[in-house]
Structure formats: C-alpha cells, structure tokens
C-alpha cells in the first residue's frame with residue numbers, strides 16, 4: 001500500500017529517510033518541507049563512525065561520501081604557548097578510542113548535499129515510470145503551523161495557509177523541532193531537552209600559514225575550550241565551548257546573531273591562545289551558529305501518526321560525535337519498518353521504537369556528571385587535565401587496536417523489503433548509461 005507522507009526538515013535524516021523509503025515502494029508520495037529557502041548547508045565537521053558508514057554503504061553512497069571526506073589526521077592539545085601537550089591520531093571507523101577525529105569526517109553541508117542529490121537523482125530516475133502516482137517533492141521556504149490528528153491521518157496547516165492531509169508526519173526538523181512541540185505539546189517537548197550546561201559556537205576563519213591537517217584543542221581556565229579544525233580545507237573551522245554559570249550565553253539565544261556573537265566574544269576575549277585571530281574571526285564570520293548543548297530524551301518516539309526522527313527525537317549531543325550515526329540509523333530503521341509492515345503505520349511506528357531504543361540508549365549513555373572534569377576553572381586544573389590527557393594519549397599509543405569493534409555492521413537489522421540491492425543495480429546501470 002502506498003502512503004502519503006510529510007517529512008519536516010531537509011537536513012541529514014529527512015532526505016536519507018525519503019530515499020530509503022522510496023526504494024521500498026516508489027509509489028509512496030513523500031513531501032519534504034524545509035523552512036529555509038534552500039538547503040541549509042552550514043555547520044562544521046560531522047563524524048561518520050559506528051553504523052553510519054554501513055548504512056551509507058547499503059544506500060550505495062559511501063564512495064561519494066568518501067570523495068568529500070576531509071583529511072584530518074588527528075588531534076593535538078596545545079598550551080597557551082602553542083606547545084603540544086598530547087596527541088591522538090585519527091581512529092579507524094570501527095575503533096573506539098579516545099580522541100576527536102575518526103576515519104570518515106565530512107563537512108555537514110557536503111553530507112546534506114550528497115543525500116539531497118541522491119534523493120533527487122533517484123526520484124528523477126523513477127518518476128517517468130510513476131507518472132503522478134508517487135515520488136519525492138521538496139518544498140523550500142515553508143514550515144508547518146498546526147497539526148490535527150484523526151484516526152487515519154494528520155491534517156497539516158502550512159505557513160502559507162494551505163492545508164493538506166497525510167498518512168504520516170515525520171519530524172526531522174532537528175534538536176529544537178517545532179513538529180515535536182506541535183505534536184507532543186510544549187511541556188513534554190521542553191522537558192525532553194536535557195542540557196549539558198555547555199554552550200557551543202561554530203564558525204569559519206581564514207586558514208593560517210603553516211596550519212596542518214591536525215585538529216587542535218586548547219583548554220582555558222574559566223571552564224572554556226577551543227578547537228580549530230583545518231584538515232585539507234582552505235578555511236579553519238572554530239569551535240568554542242563554555243560551561244558558564246552566569247546565564248549570559250543562554251540569554252543571548254533569545255536575541256539576534258549579533259547579540260550571540262557579542263556574548264561569546266565577552267566570554268572568550270581573554271583566552272591566551274590565538275586570541276586576536278579568534279576574536280577577529282568570530283566578529284567577521286558569516287557562518288556563525290551557536291546553541292546550548294543537550295540531549296533530547298523522549299519516552300515515546302511517536303504520538304498517533306507523528307513520528308520523531310534524528311535529533312528531533314533523540315539528539316545525543318555533539319559531544320558524543322554520534323548524532324549523524326544515530327539519525328542515519330533512525331532513517332534506515334523507520335523506512336525499513338514501514339516497508340516491512342506494509343500499510344500498518346501504527347505497527348511500523350511501534351517496531352521502529354522497539355528497534356531504535358537500544359541504539360538510542362547506547363549513543364546517549366554519557367556521564368554528564370564527569371563532563372565538568374573537562375572544563376577546569378583554574379590554571380592548576382587546566383595543567384592537571386593536560387597531564388592526564390598526556391598519560392591517556394601515551395597508553396592509547398601503546399594499544400592502537402586495543403578496543404577494535406567490528407560489531408557495528410552485524411547489529412544493523414536487515415530489511416530486504418527496502419530493495420536496496422535491486423534498485424542499487426538499476427541506478428548504477430542508469431548512471432553508467434548517462
């Protein structure tokens with residue numbers, strides 16, 4: 001049975017889900033709504049580890065993704081004199097080792113673009129056979145303003161005033177999901193956000209001469225951390241993190257982007273590492289993005305015929321480096337269960353929830369209590385943490401393969417109903433003929 005589905009959000013998991021589901025039944029009608037006028041391709045690096053490379057491999061996209069991966073060779077922590085304190089090499093995709101860099105690192109924008117392109121190409125290939133019977137349709141510059149659930153579907157009101165009925169609404173609109181708030185209510189939605197007490201700002205600055213392929217990290221007293229990531233790109237990505245008590249950063253999110261920049265500037269103006277470069281870069285950056293880091297913990301992933309996907313339902317926080325992995329797993333499992341259960345949407349949503357729970361719990365397992373240890377307030381605290389990281393890096397170097405984990409592929413459920421292998425060959429043939 002074909003379904004009429006609305007996906008809210010054309011980030012990472014929205015296009016991935018649509019592409020996967022369309023392979024199971026090209027007659028599904030899938031509308032993807034994005035509130036921005038075009039794809040939102042900003043953001044810094046995202047890690048593709050644990051299950052993510054396997055899902056992308058199943059979709060036939062891993063080679064394309066690899067072509068866009070940045071070449072970051074590891075992470076070095078430096079002191080205020082720019083001297084290396086510790087060094088962690090990049091970890092292979094299946095390895096679990098301390099460090100920031102994994103084998104497959106890609107700019108968020110490139111990832112969004114690859115997934116979007118794949119969905120558009122697949123749709124263009126299938127469309128002539130379908131006529132008006134199905135397909136993927138993107139609508140940019142629009143959002144939803146109301147959801148009315150009934151027994152068989154959801155009536156959706158769009159920001160342009162139009163109304164339309166759908167069999168299923170998929171909330172893929174990120175951590176602050178408006179769809180989640182409309183479907184579950186403000187109170188449940190607000191309570192689902194578990195703050196880590198850390199604020200992060202991300203922006204790009206011009207690459208400096210001599211800057212190599214290592215990510216660089218600096219701990220500053222006053223519970224602040226700075227990272228720069230250049231890899232093989234012409235610009236350097238900057239990440240600022242602060243564990244603040246004053247509430248200045250949190251309050252700034254209610255204001256303009258200029259107000260947010262000002263709050264981060266005030267917080268970081270006296271760090272003793274690359275100060276002028278970072279402050280000037282922050283002031284003039286054009287891709288600045290800031291938020292409070294947290295996890296989304298929902299006791300249910302669906303209500304009626306509205307289901308949460310990706311960060312909207314189970315953001316594990318950027319500190320785990322597992323957000324993209326988890327959202328791709330979600331897209332794959334939701335599409336797989338809908339394909340397996342045919343037209344029985346309710347059953348599919350329950351199976352999706354059951355299958356996702358262990359992965360969500362695993363990715364969100366995170367000791368928030370110990371997070372403070374990584375944000376020392378005093379100089380002596382920074383020095384001690386530097387020594388500890390040095391010791392960990394040395395032990396890490398002695399056992400390079402110590403915790404190799406090859407189980408990620410094996411734990412991914414198989415869904416023959418998604419026709420991944422069959423359609424992949426069609427697409428490959430079609431591309432070769434082009």
Ligand SMILES: Cc1cc2nc3c(=O)[nH]c(=O)nc-3n(C[C@H](O)[C@H](O)[C@H](O)COP(=O)(O)OP(=O)(O)OC[C@H]3O[C@@H](n4cnc5c(N)ncnc54)[C@H](O)[C@@H]3O)c2cc1C
Pocket residue numbers: 008009010011012013014033034035036040042043044045046047108142143144172173174175177178179202289309310311312318323324327
């Ligand atoms: C601008 C931006 C920058 C990011 N930068 C980083 C980064 O540097 N490092 C990192 O690890 N993670 C970053 N993330 C988060 C990362 O993309 C996610 O953690 C993860 O990949 C899960 O993706 P997702 O598809 O669930 O959500 P997202 O990637 O957040 O995508 C959500 C999409 O929904 C759209 N949207 C939001 N609200 C609405 C609405 N009401 N109606 C319609 N559309 C809506 C957004 O514009 C976006 O395109 C960023 C996210 C965004 C949006």
